[in-house]
Amino acid sequence: MLDYRLKLAKRMLFNKKGSLIGAVLAVTIGILVIHVNFVIFQGLYDAIVRDITEYRNGDILVTDESNLIEKSDTMLVNWFSRIPDVKAAAPRFSSNGEINITKNGGMIETNRIPLLGVDPIQDIQASSAHTTVSEGSYVFSHNSIVLGSNIVRDLGDVHVGDSIEVGVVNRWGQDEVRRFIVSGIATSPGGQGLDYSAVVHIDTLRDMLDRKGYTSSIMVKLHDPSSAENVRDLFLASFVNDDFVAETIEESAEQQLAGFRSGIAMINMIGYFGMMSSAFAIVTIQMMLVNGKTKEIGIMRSIGARRKDILVIFIMQGILIGFIGAAAGTGAGLAYTFYAKETKLSFNNSLPLEVSFDWPKIFQTALTSFGLAVLASLYPSFRATRLLPVEAMRYV
Amino acid sequence: MSKVLDIRNLYKIYGKEKVNQVTALDDVSFSIDQGEFALIVGSSGSGKSTLLNIIGLLDKPTNGTVRVAGTDTSKLNDGQISSFRNKKVGFVFQFSNLLSDLTVLENVMLPMQMAGMQKSREKATELLMAVGLKDQMKQRADRISGGQAQRAAIARGLANQPALVLADEPTGNLDSVTSKNVVKLMKSMCETLGQTFVVVTHDQEDFGNVDHIIQMRDGKAFETSMVRRVAT
Structure with a gap:
């Protein structure tokens, strides 16, 4: 029996x-604000992590202290390929150079462009x-080049199939210029991809810099990113x-x-402050409920309700609210998260948010x-x- | 006959400073036996409601003793007072004071549920049938007429078979026909169940012959008459 x-x-x-409705809305909105904050800011953070992982660093990035790995990239890639947790590994070589293109008799030049050498098969x-x-298309031959959309913009009207010149200063301080055919133009939402780089074949770049056999980094992709620390430790222990x-x-x-994380912490704190203002709204609404029920409290007390019973009744109202x-609030928050996840929500064509259901956080917020x-x-x-019964009864 | 209510040298003084003090009850003493139908009468401000509140443990006296069913109520703590009000005293107010959020049946069940009594629904149903509210049981308390609400309040007052039922102007808000019915109902409950009633009223005539009349005047009580109740 109830x-x-x-x-x-x-x-x-x-x-x-x-x-x-007022009290429930106060709680609901408090939770919803935290969910929306989480979807947007954590989603943005995770999207940046995702894009850096996917385009630049992989789940594990191997470099060396001089930023020039002398060991054979084939040997290192083969070493990683024997680890069951590793999906793939690829060498990359980075440098800077200048690019110029001659159009309609005039030359357009851009300086200090990040050049990225990749192995097209492994990358x-x-x-x-x-x-x-x-x-x-992506880099497929020794003389093909992929330009980031920002470089294309700086160079003016560049199209796939155009011929461009790329110049670098090699390890001996000599200028080395090669001609490339633009095979593709790269653009990514939010610009976290290769939008500011030019991508060429790794052997071509090594050749231009006279750094045969050298590698800047090995990018390692894992089946399960959570095993990154184990694989990293195994690698370091092996070398x-x-x-x-x-x-x-x-x-x-x-x-x-790092900066982004503190931003998220601050936004979360604002969310919790919002939740606390919801609590103040509940105090006000419940005070109104108590004031509106003065007569009823008097009646209940007069027919035998103890102070404890009155306390329990109003605390139960708090529990119900x-x-x-x-x-x-959790339902609305989950619906918004689901919508953001399914539609790959993004703002102003920026990078799509990496939305996830963080169940421990969802339960923590609800609790x-x-x-x-x-x-x-x-x-x-x-x-x-x-309230004294005799006082309360005066409201009759 | 045993005394259900025994009041000795009761004082109630409002105000702390002597110049502002108002003596609402001034050395009131009387007793009421089990099964009696007693009236406390008097004009407005004579102290009758104050007296009723003190008997019902809704208020505390400045001095004196009130014994209800043999218990000195001044010795009870807050929790015991609540339990005592629940089990030993039934209330009927001028404006019925049913809880509007509950049905009529639930209102009558409430004191029994507070007392942890089993089968409160069956008992409440019996009581409501006895006061003629069989068809209104499931209605919300604020959807019934004043007379019906007062009948329901009487049923609620009788729920835990209290030692005495206190009624504060129970007919004060009713028309004359309904008043007569409510008085008749209370008297019949007194007759059939042997239930003690202490009723505060300023209109003695509505109640006809009763066992006991306490006349209040300027805070003093005068037992002006002791008459035999005539069955109505």
């Missing part, structure tokens, strides 16, 4: 629909940079006598992500909100118990 106190709490609350397995090529630096994505992208609000609602009902409930 305890009479719960029945009374329910009836008294549900018969004051305005107060109920498409370890990275999804090739998927950002919106026109033409203790070398100067390798192996970093997980969190470590290699630390500089780019908290429960309904937490359920509605915190529920707890705050119950806590907020304590003071009004206590006030209700202080």
